[in-house]
Amino acid sequence: MDHTTRESAQVSAPSTDTDTDTDTDTDIDSGTAAPFATADPSATDVPDTAGPPPAPLRLAVIVASNREGRFAPVVTDWFLSRAAAYGDLDVDVIDVARVDLPTALSFSPSDDVKAVLADVSPRLAAADAFVVVTPEYNHSFPAALKNLIDWHGSEWHAKPVGFVSYGGMSGGLRAVEQLRQVFAEMHATTIRETVSFHGAWSHFDVDGRHKDPSGAETAAKALLNQLTWWARALRDARSVRPYGG
Ligand SMILES: Cc1cc2nc3c(=O)[nH]c(=O)nc-3n(C[C@H](O)[C@H](O)[C@H](O)COP(=O)(O)O)c2cc1C
Numbered sequence: 001m002d003h004t005t006r007e008s009a010q011v012s013a014p015s016t017d018t019d020t021d022t023d024t025d026t027d028i029d030s031g032t033a034a035p036f037a038t039a040d041p042s043a044t045d046v047p048d049t050a051g052p053p054p055a056p057l058r059l060a061v062i063v064a065s066n067r068e069g070r071f072a073p074v075v076t077d078w079f080l081s082r083a084a085a086y087g088d089l090d091v092d093v094i095d096v097a098r099v100d101l102p103t104a105l106s107f108s109p110s111d112d113v114k115a116v117l118a119d120v121s122p123r124l125a126a127a128d129a130f131v132v133v134t135p136e137y138n139h140s141f142p143a144a145l146k147n148l149i150d151w152h153g154s155e156w157h158a159k160p161v162g163f164v165s166y167g168g169m170s171g172g173l174r175a176v177e178q179l180r181q182v183f184a185e186m187h188a189t190t191i192r193e194t195v196s197f198h199g200a201w202s203h204f205d206v207d208g209r210h211k212d213p214s215g216a217e218t219a220a221k222a223l224l225n226q227l228t229w230w231a232r233a234l235r236d237a238r239s240v241r242p243y244g245g
Contacts, residue, residue, distance in 0.1 A: 056090045057231045059083060060127035064134035064145035066097035071166065071200055074208045076133045079164045079195070082220035083131075089228075092123055096144040101151050103143070117151070124155035129162070129231035130188075131223075134175050135200075136167035141175035149182060156186035158243035160230035162223045164195045171198030187245060189230060193222040 061080065065072040076093070083089050099120050102113060109117065124130075134141045149156070161183045165172025173196050180190045195216060197203050205211055237243075 054232070056088050057128045057228055057235070058090045058092065058126055059227075059231075060124060060130050061091060061093050062130055062132045062145070062148070063093065063095040063097065064132055064142050066095075066142070066144045067135075070097075070135075072133060072135065074204050075164060075166050075197065075200060077208055078204070078210055078216070079131065079133060079220065082217060083224065086221065086224045086228075089224075092127065094120060094123060094148075096142070096148055099144075099148055101147055103147055105150060120148070121152060121155060124152055127155075127159065128235045129160045129227050130156075131162045131164060131227065132179065133164045134166075134172055134179065136165065136170055136172040136175040139170075139174045140178050145179075146182070149186065153186070154245065156183065156188045157245055158234050158238055159188050160191055160227050160234060161188045162191040162194070162227040164220075164223075166197040166200035169198060171196035171200075187243070189234070191223060191226045191230065193219065193226050195219045195223055 061076065061083070063072050063076050080091065080093070083091050100116055101120075106113070132145065134145060137143075161179075163172075163176045163179065165176045167175070173194070176194055176196070183190050196219075197216070203210055203212070203216070210216055
């Protein structure tokens with residue numbers, strides 16, 4: 001079974017339901033006093049929302065495989081095309097293959113390690129949201145990804161994390177479920193909707209194009225709908241009240 005199809009089958013269309021507004025109107029029309037009703041007509045004015053439009057959300061796409069001969073670029077490029085089509089996202093690709101951090105954590109890293117951190121850490125800190133593109137290795141996720149996560153802390157806090165996974169039989173979903181536990185510890189919130197490719201290589205042609213993209217594109221849009229909702233909500237919240245951790 002194609003997991004992209006299975007996942008997208010679980011996806012609900014973004015809600016355009018206006019029931020809440022309708023209920024409120026009904027209460028007022030029928031004379032049922034809402035507890036917050038007021039005689040002040042200015043209280044019903046539409047708030048002045050004039051002002052500069054919000055900055056595009058900064059999305060860090062984290063490539064989790066550094067394996068020689070990896071398939072990761074195919075899946076990543078596909079997802080980047082979906083992010084570009086979605087629009088209004090400022091995307092930074094953070095590839096673990098280009099982040100050479102030692103597996104031995106240190107409070108006093110060498111100058112070489114400091115230089116690596118000086119590049120990658122501010123990029124993680126600047127992100128409003130993350131999408132992790134991860135394969136599954138032995139029912140989990142790659143060690144290089146865990147290393148990047150463990151070298152950081154507050155960079156993940158109070159931000160949403162979505163997943164695009166791939167692998168053999170499981171489509172990387174076991175890696176994703178483990179990552180949900182890890183990111184909970186990092187004070188991040190993970191997005192329910194995922195994009196998952198089982199037998200990933202069979203979905204793409206030799207030029208890296210998806211052979212039958214509609215299900216996967218629907219799943220990517222659902223992921224991005226949820227991710228951007230959380231990213232905006234948490235960016236607003238962090239600007240009002242810095243996250244305490
Ligand atoms: C060490 C290793 C372990 C793997 N374990 C699993 C696994 O448990 N489940 C699965 O579905 N695929 C597994 N695979 C298949 C990978 O998910 C698949 O080869 C994928 O393309 C790896 O991503 P990469 O090529 O970007 O590194 C494994 C591959 C490797 C190299």
